[in-house]
Each structure stands twice: as C-alpha cells, then as structure tokens.
Amino acid sequence: MQLSLPILISGGGGLYELLSVLPSQLQPHVEGADDRSFLHAMFGKRSLHSLVKIHEKLHSYTKSVKRLLFVLLCALLWIFYVYNSFSLQSLLSVHDTVARKSYDPELPPLPDDIDDDEDSVKIIRLVKNKEPLGATIKKDEHTGAIIVARIMRGGAADRSGLIHVGDELKEVNGIPVDDKNPEEIICILSQSQGAITFKVVPGIKEEAQSKEPKMFVKTLFDYSPAEDKAIPCKEAGLAFRKGDILQVMSQDDATWWQAKLEGDGNPHAGLIPSKHFQERLANIIQPARNGERESGLRRSFRLSRRDKKTNKSMYECKRSEQYDTADVPTYEEVTAYRRKHGDRHRLVLLVGPSGVGLNALKRKLLISDPQHFSITIPHTSRSKRHQESDGVEYHFISKHLFEADIQNSKFIEHGEYKGNYYGTSFNSVRSVLSKNKVCLLDVQPHTLKHLRTAEFKPYVVFVKPPSIEHLSETRKNAKVISGKDDKNSSKPFSEEDFQEMISAAQMMENQYGHLFEKVIVNDDLTIAFNELKQAIRKVETDTHWVPVSWTHS
C-alpha cells in the first residue's frame, strides 16, 4: 500500500494544521469505521498535541533539523498505522529521546505564561553548577534598574552567549528584582542550584566587541582583592604576586581590567585594577615613596675588580637628578623572548647591598669559565701607574675628557675619589657583548632603568643576605673594607654591618623589587654561585618574558 503524505513544510503553527488535515488525508486508505474513529481519536490525543508543542518550541532551530524531526514524526506515524504494533506512548517516547539527544543539557519546559507581545523581554535559562555565573550587576543610579555591569571572560555567562553587558534584569527564578539591591540578588543567585531562569530586557547592542589583541603583562606589585576596598566584587577579583605574568582578556572598562594568570588552566578571567587606576591609587597612598631612596644604598662603586687595593669603597657614587623619577610600578607589557643562537648575550646585572658578596660571586663565575664570562673595564682620570696598562686595569682618560663624557651621558655610573673620576661607561658593556661573552656588571639599583633597553636586555639578579644569624655564622672569616676612614682598611664584619646590609637589602627590594628577575640568597657561597650560574645558563637557552619594547626593532 502506498500512502501519499500531505506536503507540508513545517513552519510556525504548521504542525497543528497537519494534525487537523491528516485524518481526512488518510481517510481514502482506511476502510473500517473503527479504524477511522481510531485515527480521529489518535490525532486528537493530548499527548500528541504535547509532541507538536515541543516541535513548535524547536522552531528556532535550523530548517534542516526541523524538517528531519518532522519527517521522522510522519514516518513513525506511518509505521504505527501500518503495523499497529506500537503504542502511541512508545512512539512519543522515541520522538522525545531523539529530540532530547540534540539539545543537551536537558532543561525544564519554558513557562507557559510568556507574553508573546513582550518582544523586548528575553527569558534565559542557564544551568548552574558549582562555578559562579561570571557576571556582575549594578543598580542604575538614575532609573534604579538592575543592569548587567560586566561579563567575565570565559565564565558561564560569557560561554552561554545569552547575557550581555547592559541587559536589564527583571526577574530571577520568577522573583522580581526591580525592588532589590545587587547584594540581595547575588544572595538569590548563590542559593540557586540547577537551572536558573532570568527575565531580562536586552540592552542596546554594544558595538562589535572590541577585538583587542590579547596582551601579556608582568605585574609589578602585589594585589589582593580581599583587601581592596575599591573592587566592585571581591569574589570576581584575581589575586597576584609581584612578578606574575597575566594575560589581560579585556580592557573595556577603564578602571577594572579582566585577566587570568598565564599558563593557568582555569579559563575564567578575574578583575584586576587597570594600570591607570592603580597609578592613581598608588600616588594617593604613597606620594612620598621616592624619598626612601636616600638611605640604605651601598656606599661603594664596584669598579676595578682587577685592582685589589682600590676596588672597595673608592668613592661615593654621584647620583644625577635624572635617576630620581621612578614611575609607579603597575604592569609592564611583556612578550615571550628566547635568545637565538648567535645573538648577543643579555647583560647580567647583579644588584645587592654593600658587602653581600657580589664581587665574590662574579669572581667565581669568571674563574669557572673565563671564555664565556667577562667584566667591564672602568674609566678613570687618575694617572696610570707604572705596572698598569691602558685598557687593562682602566681606560685612562683626562679629567677634561671625563667631564665631557659625563655631560654626554656616556657613563652608567661615575664617582669621584681623592680628586679623580672613576666610572663605568655604556661602551665598556658594548665592548664585552660584541665579543660574544656574557657581561657581568654590578650596579646601583637606580641605574637599572637606564640599562633596561632593547640593546642590553638585562637579566637582573638581586643578591640578598641571609638572616643575621646566618651572616654571623658564614662571614666569621670574611673581611669588609671600611669606607668610613680614608685608608680602605679591611676589618671583620660587625653586627652593625650585618644590620645595615639587611636593612639596605630590604629597602632595595621594596623600591626596586619589581625590576628583579631573580633573587638569590647568598648564604652558602657555593650554593649561591651554582644557583646563579644555572639561572644565567637558562637565560641563554630558555624562553623568558621580557618587555615587549625589547623585541621591536
């Protein structure tokens, strides 16, 4: 027997028509009166109408899915009619199963009381598990409406694609929220589990989402949302430590950026203060922070390491005014950098309080591989002694030329001792690097900002003293050069020297810690040396985060 099914392409309301025409269309093929009344009863069944209702609810899905379901329904009805061996219930259950499979997760049916004319209202249903929804709300100051203020990138709301910034929240799980404040709504949400229904009035569509490229930043300060009174939602904040690398996911909000920790599997962004906001905040909190610099810095320049007699505390360091403008440390945009084979080495800068052991560490590195490591040759305006050679212990230049070079900013650091100038020039660093050697240089921390350039790509190591107990123990036989008299006499470390070293280190860390890439505690010298050597080797071979400006040619 052949049955020509009515040609009817499913559209809104089409299936109801189909149900009404099917009995008459099938009538020529049905002989018995019993069969005819059965057909009428079957197509009038409530359960079949429920099935049609489901179909209508699926109206929003693609044409091909609708057509597939429709054909499936008709085919099943046909099988049912011909063989009369299935119950309509099992038929519907087959349909339900097929339909459900495509539309996970299973959601309860939509409420019946949706006003069809209310075009501007959207009913959204999200299934909530343990993770937060990833959206923040605020009360509009003028209208009192509850507005979606922010969608956290990668959060549940963001992934659903259904809720947008600017949408007005009318109801949560049938509870009107117009008269509630955001805290009360958050409370309702946190108590809800499973499917949550939101009634929202969509906001004015934002311009196409800003497609800023993802940016990585190195954090230059510690941040704890729990202690931040300014953050709009502490739970949405992202805590980080100085030196962490963050991927900034959104800078749409001028005050609160969204970011996640680099390499963190967690896809959810958290709120962090924007650069601008943090700068303003830091200026309010610490207007006088630059004043700290004066005290606690090392007394000596470390110049001619080859000249054992004069290498300690030769002169006071002259600091130029240009060093005094430290920026508020917030974030630094960084990029992954790996030194290519044959490229110049990164400059290795050692920073630490006087007497901590920078010289001892440099000496050990030089001895360990003199072909690979080298140091700079300083300039001086003093006259050459008979056992000295120009360009070996020092570059000997006239006082006049030295002063001209100071004026022309040729020196990284310079100072005066007994009427003579001493200084380390930028060119002396270039000279070492051009020989394809690793240049080891110890500097005062305020010079770091002048060396942090694409040319030198410095790797900054902070050498820190251990506790005073460990200093007393490890430095029993060590000698320190006294800079207090004029004779450069050496004497054992005193308790006061240790205290001074520790407080100077603390001060340096507070003020310049954001510029240190590696911190080594010089407790046992051999351990500290091995740690330093390994770190330098990694810099030569591994990928590191460096300021993005260093990789722009």
Ligand SMILES: Nc1ncnc2c1ncn2[C@@H]1O[C@H](COP(=O)(O)OP(=O)(O)OP(=O)(O)O)[C@@H](O)[C@H]1O
């Ligand atoms: N880990 C250590 N254990 C024991 N002695 C150490 C250690 N590190 C350094 N010393 C000793 O401490 C003294 C000071 O070290 P060093 O000259 O290297 O300090 P520095 O940082 O270069 O200071 P400055 O620039 O003031 O001379 C030296 O006698 C050195 O041998």
